[in-house]
Amino acid sequence: MSVAALQLPANLALSSLSAPRQDFIRSLPKAELHAHLNGCIPLRCLQELYRERAASSTSPLPEDDVIKKGLDLLERGAMLNDINDFFVIFPKTIYALTSNIPAISRATSAVLESFLSPGVTAPEDPPQCAYLELRTTPRRTPTRREYLCAVLDEVEKYAASQAALIVSVDRRMAMEDLDECVDLAIVLKQEGRRVVGLDVCGDPSQGDMATFAPALNRAKASGLALTLHIAEIPEYPTSDVAALLSTRPARLGHATFLDPEAQELVRRDKTVIEICLSSNLLCNSTTSLDAHHIQYYLEHDHPIAISTDDTLVFRNTLAGEYALLLAQPPLGLGLSEAEVARVAAMSMDARFL
Numbered sequence: 001m002s003v004a005a006l007q008l009p010a011n012l013a014l015s016s017l018s019a020p021r022q023d024f025i026r027s028l029p030k031a032e033l034h035a036h037l038n039g040c041i042p043l044r045c046l047q048e049l050y051r052e053r054a055a056s057s058t059s060p061l062p063e064d065d066v067i068k069k070g071l072d073l074l075e076r077g078a079m080l081n082d083i084n085d086f087f088v089i090f091p092k093t094i095y096a097l098t099s100n101i102p103a104i105s106r107a108t109s110a111v112l113e114s115f116l117s118p119g120v121t122a123p124e125d126p127p128q129c130a131y132l133e134l135r136t137t138p139r140r141t142p143t144r145r146e147y148l149c150a151v152l153d154e155v156e157k158y159a160a161s162q163a164a165l166i167v168s169v170d171r172r173m174a175m176e177d178l179d180e181c182v183d184l185a186i187v188l189k190q191e192g193r194r195v196v197g198l199d200v201c202g203d204p205s206q207g208d209m210a211t212f213a214p215a216l217n218r219a220k221a222s223g224l225a226l227t228l229h230i231a232e233i234p235e236y237p238t239s240d241v242a243a244l245l246s247t248r249p250a251r252l253g254h255a256t257f258l259d260p261e262a263q264e265l266v267r268r269d270k271t272v273i274e275i276c277l278s279s280n281l282l283c284n285s286t287t288s289l290d291a292h293h294i295q296y297y298l299e300h301d302h303p304i305a306i307s308t309d310d311t312l313v314f315r316n317t318l319a320g321e322y323a324l325l326l327a328q329p330p331l332g333l334g335l336s337e338a339e340v341a342r343v344a345a346m347s348m349d350a351r352f353l
C-alpha cells in the first residue's frame with residue numbers, strides 16, 4: 001500500500017491542501033532535525049533486505065516469520081495503543097535486518113536519499129528537506145566504532161551543508177555502554193568526522209537521567225551539541241527533567257509533558273523544541289492537534305523544529321508534518337503561509353552546523 005493511501009493525519013492534512021499550497025510547503029527551505037536512522041528506513045529497502053536474507057539461507061530461519069509479520073504490519077501502518085507498543089517494533093523486525101555492516105550502509109544510504117534526493121515522494125517533488133541531521137544509536141555491529149563509521153561514510157557523501165550525524169545514547173544503557181558511546185562520539189568528532197551532537201533517546205520509562213548527566217556534560221564540553229528526548233509520557237519523573245535540563249541542552253525532543261516551571265526554563269534558555277506531530281498523535285501521547293503542546297510554543301513565539309521522528313513506523317513525510325500546520329482545522333492548525341514559512345526558518349536556525 002502506498003504511503004499516500006494510508007488514512008494517517010499527515011496524509012489527510014496534505015491531501016486537503018490545493019496543489020499550489022502543497023507546492024508552497026514542499027518548496028520551503030527546511031531542516032529535518034529529529035529523524036532516527038533505523039526508524040526512517042524506507043519500507044522498500046527493508047523488504048529488499050528481507051528478501052535477500054531469505055534467498056541467501058538454505059533453509060528458512062525460525063525468526064523469518066516474525067520479521068515478515070513485522071514488515072506486513074509496517075506496510076499496513078502500525079496501530080499503536082501507546083508509546084510502549086512502539087519500542088517493541090525495533091529489535092524483532094528492523095534490527096534483525098540491519099545487523100551487519102553492508103545492511104547498515106544500504107539502510108543509511110536509502111534514508112539519506114529519501115530525505116535529500118528530489119523525486120522521492122513524486123517525480124516532480126523537490127527533496128523533502130534542505131538539510132538533515134540524522135541520529136542513530138551505535139550498535140555492536142560488529143563494533144560500535146565500525147557501525148558509526150559505516151553510517152558516517154554514507155552521511156559524508158553529502159555536503160556538510162546537507163547532512164550531519166547525531167550520536168544517540170539509549171536510556172536503557174549501562175554506565176559503561178553510555179561512556180563508550182559518548183567517548184566514541186567525541187573521538188570521531190576530534191578525528192574530523194561529521195558528528196555534530198549527542199542525543200538521549202529510548203523508552204522513557206527506563207533509566208535514571210541523574211546518572212547520565214556527567215557523560216552528557218562531558219560531551220558538551222567536547223563541543224557536541226545536546227538534544228535530549230524529554231517528558232514523552234505523563235508519568236515522566238520530575239527528577240529526570242531536572243537532570244536533563246541541568247545540562248542546558250540546545251534542543252529537546254518532544255517535551256510533551258513538561259510542567260509550567262520547566263516550560264519557563266526552556267523559554268528562558270530559548271531551548272529549541274523538536275516537534276513530532278504525527279509521532280505524538282499515533283502514539284496517543286496527545287489526543288488532538290488542539291491539545292498539542294505546539295500551541296504553547298507558537299503562542300510564545302518560541303523556536304521549534306517540525307520533524308518526522310520515524311518515517312518507517314509513522315509512514316509520514318516532512319511535507320505532511322508541515323501540512324498539519326497549514327491545513328484548516330480539524331485536519332490542521334490553520335496557520336497562515338507566512339507563519340508556516342517562519343516555522344520552517346526556525347528549523348534552519350536550529351541546525352548544529
Ligand SMILES: CNc1ncnc2c1ncn2[C@@H]1O[C@H](COP(=O)(O)O)[C@@H](O)[C@H]1O
Pocket residue numbers: 036037038039083086090135136137138168170201202203204229232279283309310
Ligand atoms: C517515539 N519517539 C521516540 N522516543 C524515544 N526514542 C525513540 C523514538 N523514536 C525512535 N527512538 C529510538 O531510536 C531507535 C531507532 O533508531 P536507531 O536504532 O537509533 O537508529 C529506537 O530503538 C529508539 O531507541
